[in-house]
Amino acid sequence: MRRLAMNLRSGVSAAKGKTIMKRHFLELLLITASLLVSASALGAEDADIAKLATQVCANCHGPQGDSISSAFPRLAGQQSAYTETQLKAFKNQTRADPYAQAYMWGMASQLDENTMKRLADYYAGQRPKPGRTGDAARMTKGKNIFENGLAEAGIIACATCHGENAQGKDAIPRLAGQHPEYLVKQLAAFKSQQRGNNPLMHAVTDKMSLEMMQAVAEYAASK
Numbered sequence: 001m002r003r004l005a006m007n008l009r010s011g012v013s014a015a016k017g018k019t020i021m022k023r024h025f026l027e028l029l030l031i032t033a034s035l036l037v038s039a040s041a042l043g044a045e046d047a048d049i050a051k052l053a054t055q056v057c058a059n060c061h062g063p064q065g066d067s068i069s070s071a072f073p074r075l076a077g078q079q080s081a082y083t084e085t086q087l088k089a090f091k092n093q094t095r096a097d098p099y100a101q102a103y104m105w106g107m108a109s110q111l112d113e114n115t116m117k118r119l120a121d122y123y124a125g126q127r128p129k130p131g132r133t134g135d136a137a138r139m140t141k142g143k144n145i146f147e148n149g150l151a152e153a154g155i156i157a158c159a160t161c162h163g164e165n166a167q168g169k170d171a172i173p174r175l176a177g178q179h180p181e182y183l184v185k186q187l188a189a190f191k192s193q194q195r196g197n198n199p200l201m202h203a204v205t206d207k208m209s210l211e212m213m214q215a216v217a218e219y220a221a222s223k
Contacts, residue, residue: 142219
């Protein structure tokens with residue numbers, strides 16, 4: 001009976017937590033819609049994108065795009081073209097990993113293309129945090145995969161596309177300074193095709209073990 005009561009209380013607490021999260025998410029959507037209506041009234045060129053970023057996006061991504069939770073990516077210094085591409089993918093629901101569905105599908109549905117572009121430019125202009133050095137053994141293994149790939153496994157060097165300092169270019173994302181845990185989740189999503197809109201990344205990650213993903217993510221994020 002005691003265990004049953006504990007389970008019931010746990011279930012009630014979980015249900016309350018989900019209700020609070022849902023209410024908070026709806027509040028964010030309303031704030032987003034309100035800000036966008038105001039921006040539309042002013043004209044697209046005069047929209048206060050910084051206000052949208054700091055009053056809405058900051059709830060998950062931090063005021064300047066430096067999120068403190070690995071559940072949400074750091075956007076500061078991210079390639080503008082990449083952020084814009086992802087916002088469009090969220091809106092048209094072609095990016096379908098779990099967190100995309102839970103958070104970004106609804107938020108991006110409120111954005112027009114000009115706002116997406118301006119938001120992407122805003123975050124690209126923020127100063128990114130420097131990466132942190134991780135476990136020495138994983139860093140060594142990750143460095144080798146990142147710089148040289150694994151020819152025997154058919155894995156190309158990450159630096160080929162993401163740059164030698166993991167800085168990215170155009171629609172190829174910056175990995176430097178990102179949460180390593182976030183990068184691992186995205187690699188796993190490419191492998192499982194939860195993120196099924198990037199055939200190249202699926203081809204690479206399909207041959208990677210979790211240990212490889214953790215190593216290369218830790219190294220790339222440290223740059």
